[in-house]
Amino acid sequence: MTRSILITGGSRGIGRACALHLAHVEAAHLVLLGRDIPALTATAAAVREAGGTAETLVADVTERTRLGELAKGLGPLDGLVAAAGISGMTPVDQDSDAFFDQILAADLTGPWNTVRAFLPRLGSGGRIVLVSSVLGRFGVPGYGAYCAAKHGLVGLAKALALELIDRGIVVNAVAPGWVDTAMAQTGIRQIAAATGQTEAQFRARAEAAVPVKRFFQPEEIAQGIAWLLNPANTMQVGQCLNLDGGVIQS
Numbered sequence: 184m185t186r187s188i189l190i191t192g193g194s195r196g197i198g199r200a201c202a203l204h205l206a207h208v209e210a211a212h213l214v215l216l217g218r219d220i221p222a223l224t225a226t227a228a229a230v231r232e233a234g235g236t237a238e239t240l241v242a243d244v245t246e247r248t249r250l251g252e253l254a255k256g257l258g259p260l261d262g263l264v265a266a267a268g269i270s271g272m273t274p275v276d277q278d279s280d281a282f283f284d285q286i287l288a289a290d291l292t293g294p295w296n297t298v299r300a301f302l303p304r305l306g307s308g309g310r311i312v313l314v315s316s317v318l319g320r321f322g323v324p325g326y327g328a329y330c331a332a333k334h335g336l337v338g339l340a341k342a343l344a345l346e347l348i349d350r351g352i353v354v355n356a357v358a359p360g361w362v363d364t365a366m367a368q369t370g371i372r373q374i375a376a377a378t379g380q381t382e383a384q385f386r387a388r389a390e391a392a393v394p395v396k397r398f399f400q401p402e403e404i405a406q407g408i409a410w411l412l413n414p415a416n417t418m419q420v421g422q423c424l425n426l427d428g429g430v431i432q433s
């Protein structure tokens with residue numbers, strides 16, 4: 184039977200890669216949610232080319248009411264991936280208040296809004312994956328808001344997992360390391376500028392700090408997420424799967 188999976192942040196990067204992977208391996212129906220209409224449309228076309236079917240929902244995950252309205256018009260879902268997110272530096276001794284609020288709204292409250300809105304569409308056997316980060320496992324100077332949001336997501340996955348398991352819904356998180364997307368490129372540029380390095384120097388140091396000595400492709404992260412979405416996964420519940428090439432070993 185065709186599974187229907189909703190992916191926030193389905194327009195680009197890791198969310199897009201998840202959509203294409205699921206279209207390719209199981210001809211899934213993908214519900215792609217994001218703000219950028221041309222990017223959503225392009226991803227939906229790529230999903231169809233990869234063997235799946237797709238629909239798009241134009242929404243901002245910070246808009247709780249809008250998500251609720253969209254959910255009412257949807258059919259049943261088998262899975263939900265909360266991949267939408269933003270990143271950036273919020274140094275504590277600079278005027279970072281507005282950006283702090285924005286990051287928390289998109290990266291922590293956004294996934295909460297998403298689960299709240301679309302949970303009524305998920306029945307027994309449903310799977311939820313929240314996309315955290317290695318910055319949800321350890322701190323990085325200057326990234327207070329992002330680290331707080333991503334640590335928060337790991338906690339949210341743990342609590343929701345216990346709250347929903349009796350309904351047959353399995354909730355987990357993933358913690359990717361550096362993944363080659365637009366977000367990572369922006370991060371490299373910002374950290375290089377803040378630490379007086381060239382982008383190439385910072386990237387080389389960041390890669391050297393990963394035991395497997397490289398960044399990851401979004402398609403590799405999609406495979407990890409696909410495992411947690413699989414109905415065969417009944418053992419990993421409320422966990423955070425590290426997808427980081429050996430940075431974190433617990």
Ligand SMILES: NC(=O)c1ccc[n+]([C@@H]2O[C@H](COP(=O)([O-])OP(=O)(O)OC[C@H]3O[C@@H](n4cnc5c(N)ncnc54)[C@H](OP(=O)(O)O)[C@@H]3O)[C@@H](O)[C@H]2O)c1
Binds near residue numbers: 244293
């Ligand atoms: N790249 C990395 O190194 C890395 C590492 C660890 C974790 N992550 C996490 O992985 C997730 C995906 O990141 P990525 O690297 O794929 O980033 P990306 O290429 O910048 O894509 C971000 C996605 O999030 C969507 N989005 C952002 N804010 C949104 C909002 N308010 N409402 C709805 N959609 C929103 C964007 O869609 P629209 O533009 O269409 O709104 C886009 O599809 C994020 O949660 C990120 O924190 C990334």
